[in-house]
Amino acid sequence: MAQIAPSRRVRRTPFSDGVEAAGVKGYTVYNRMLLPTVFRSVTEDYHHLKSAVQVWDVACERQVEVRGPDASRLMQMLTPRDLRGMLPGQCYYVPMVDETGGMLNDPVAVKLAEDRFWISIADSDLLLWVKGIAYGYRLDVLVDEPDVSPLAIQGPKSDELMARVFGDAIKNVRFFRFGWFEFQGRQLAIARSGYSKQGGYEIYVEGGDIGMPLWNALMEAGADLDVHAGCPNLIERIEGGLLSYGNDMNRDNTPHEAGLGKFCSTQTAIGCIGRDALLRVAKDGPNKQIRAIAIDGDIPACDRAWPLLASGKVVGHVTSAAKSPDYNTNVAIGMVRMTHWDAGTELNVRTPAGERRAVVQDNFWI
Ligand code: THG
Numbered sequence: 001m002a003q004i005a006p007s008r009r010v011r012r013t014p015f016s017d018g019v020e021a022a023g024v025k026g027y028t029v030y031n032r033m034l035l036p037t038v039f040r041s042v043t044e045d046y047h048h049l050k051s052a053v054q055v056w057d058v059a060c061e062r063q064v065e066v067r068g069p070d071a072s073r074l075m076q077m078l079t080p081r082d083l084r085g086m087l088p089g090q091c092y093y094v095p096m097v098d099e100t101g102g103m104l105n106d107p108v109a110v111k112l113a114e115d116r117f118w119i120s121i122a123d124s125d126l127l128l129w130v131k132g133i134a135y136g137y138r139l140d141v142l143v144d145e146p147d148v149s150p151l152a153i154q155g156p157k158s159d160e161l162m163a164r165v166f167g168d169a170i171k172n173v174r175f176f177r178f179g180w181f182e183f184q185g186r187q188l189a190i191a192r193s194g195y196s197k198q199g200g201y202e203i204y205v206e207g208g209d210i211g212m213p214l215w216n217a218l219m220e221a222g223a224d225l226d227v228h229a230g231c232p233n234l235i236e237r238i239e240g241g242l243l244s245y246g247n248d249m250n251r252d253n254t255p256h257e258a259g260l261g262k263f264c265s266t267q268t269a270i271g272c273i274g275r276d277a278l279l280r281v282a283k284d285g286p287n288k289q290i291r292a293i294a295i296d297g298d299i300p301a302c303d304r305a306w307p308l309l310a311s312g313k314v315v316g317h318v319t320s321a322a323k324s325p326d327y328n329t330n331v332a333i334g335m336v337r338m339t340h341w342d343a344g345t346e347l348n349v350r351t352p353a354g355e356r357r358a359v360v361q362d363n364f365w366i
Pocket of ligand 1: 061092093106107108120121122123150176193194195196202241242243
């Protein structure tokens with residue numbers, strides 16, 4: 001494929017110099033910012049992620065900061081997940097929906113204080129929606145995009161690497177919690193989270209000026225751990241069932257269709273926009289839903305929805321797919337109609353390279 005034309009409209013990140021020095025071979029654009037997609041090869045990156053430790057430039061996971069007396073009220077308007085029990089120091093994976101229950105984003109909410117949150121967004125312009133709601137309801141909050149850039153440390157050796165740079169106390173941070181740790185005189189929020197199933201951390205780097213010093217410190221500290229620049233890995237995230245907003249679901253889908261019903265507590269999420277619409281669909285359940293799907297044979301890159309067919313009729317679509325070395329099949333994510341979503345159901349998938357056999361799985365691979 002041709003290269004991405006560099007321009008000011010496609011934002012670089014505080015880590016882009018390090019990413020380039022590490023030999024990045026491919027980029028996508030996410031929240032109008034560069035996101036690396038491959039360093040050595042997607043397959044080599046995959047094996048390395050599962051065996052060592054990687055440093056990921058995920059600055060494109062932009063933060064929408066919500067601050068002020070009405071911050072909690074606004075946050076609850078944005079999501080059907082009940083936030084009443086959320087404490088400062090916690091992160092929540094929160095579906096966000098419009099007034100029809102259509103998904104607008106699937107961010108991680110980070111509660112910094114009773115009156116201050118970061119919404120760590122997936123690839124949609126959520127800032128505009130949040131600013132619009134805050135203004136329209138005359139809420140007493142400030143909504144903006146601060147100079148905060150997540151840097152993810154992922155892989156089985158991430159504990160060891162992080163302890164070397166931030167001290168052993170980092171190992172006490174629990175899943176989807178964060179603590180404050182010092183680097184070069186600055187306090188950084190560091191969470192145990194990240195867009196892989198290999199374990200790791202996300203450093204919310206506040207102030208782009210310390211981006212490269214932190215990148216270099218991690219690379220130097222982890223030299224003997226075989227630390228390498230990495231990025232969210234297509235194969236590993238499909239194996240793990242980590243959804244990609246805009247690929248696997250969008251505004252046409254409810255959280256229930258996306259399999260995110262477990263992150264909704266719509267009944268008690270009083271004040272949530274789209275609550276009535278979601279209560280209706282939650283009652284009967286969705287008539288199509290995300291499924292893990294195994295596909296036989298050789299497949300091209302999934303850059304469009306591939307129809308899933310049963311006796312020639314379309315019963316769903318594959319939205320992400322990749323060849324998995326560890327599972328000796330093509331792993332995929334698709335949206336399947338309820339008539340055909342049971343585990344073991346055999347379908348055909350129409351790829352641009354021809355039809356392939358596809359089997360609905362009972363679960364994701366990891
Ligand atoms: N981390 C942060 N921000 C993000 C992402 C991230 N913003 C963009 C994108 N990723 C948002 N989407 C997701 C999708 C999945 C998860 C997090 C963000 C995730 N899911 C776990 C799972 O499904 O196993 C855990 C969910 C839970 O149990 O609460 O981590 O990755 N900062």
